Amino acid sequence: MIDKIAWLHLVGGQVLGARSRGKTVFYLPGGKREPGETDTETLIREIREELTVEIDPASAEPAGTFEAQADGHGSGVVVRTTCYTAEYTGTLTASSEIDEIAWLGYADRDRVSAAGKIIFDHLRETGLLR
Template identity: 80%
Template sequence: MIDKIAWLHLVDDRILSTRSRGKSVFYLPGGKREPGESDTETLIREIREELTVEITPASVAPAGVFEAQADGHAAGLVVRMTCYTAEFSGTLAASSEIEEVAWLGYEDRDRVSAVDKIIFDHLRETGLLR
């Protein structure tokens, strides 16, 4: 099991997504916990590292847990994505291992990872992504 934390940030029916250097698919911003970190601490650190903005801790709210086959791994390896919404301060910019930042709509579903496809479907069903 690959256990990750992700930020769901939607604006005008589009979701913020990132593509890491050397990767062909987009992923929701976020990542894995460091030892002893809470979900909120992980979210704050990962978003700062990837997108150079500061998550407002008091605004962090759970948005769902989703699981799917991990991309590029042997059959049976699952990724669990625990998602949160949150407000932020600063200007979004690619940093660290991030090569590209994009605002994706449902029509971009084929450009994202397997677990993100499930999240895109959920967001469309709830009317948040078009």
């Protein structure tokens, strides 16, 4: 089981996606926790590293937990993605291992990870993703 914390940032019916260097699919920005980190601490650190913005910890709200086959791993390796919404300050900029960030709609579902597809379906069903 891979335990991932992700930032679910929606604007105008689109969600912010990130594509890592050397990868072809997009995912929600975020990553794995370090020992002893809380979800919020992981979210803040990962988003700072990947997108150079500061998450407001007081605004972080759970937005669902989703499980799927982990991309690039052997059969049966599952990624559990716990999503949070949160406000931020700064300018979104691809940094660290991120090659590209993009605003994605439901039509981009085929461009995201397996976990991303489940999240996209949920967002579409709840009317948040167009």
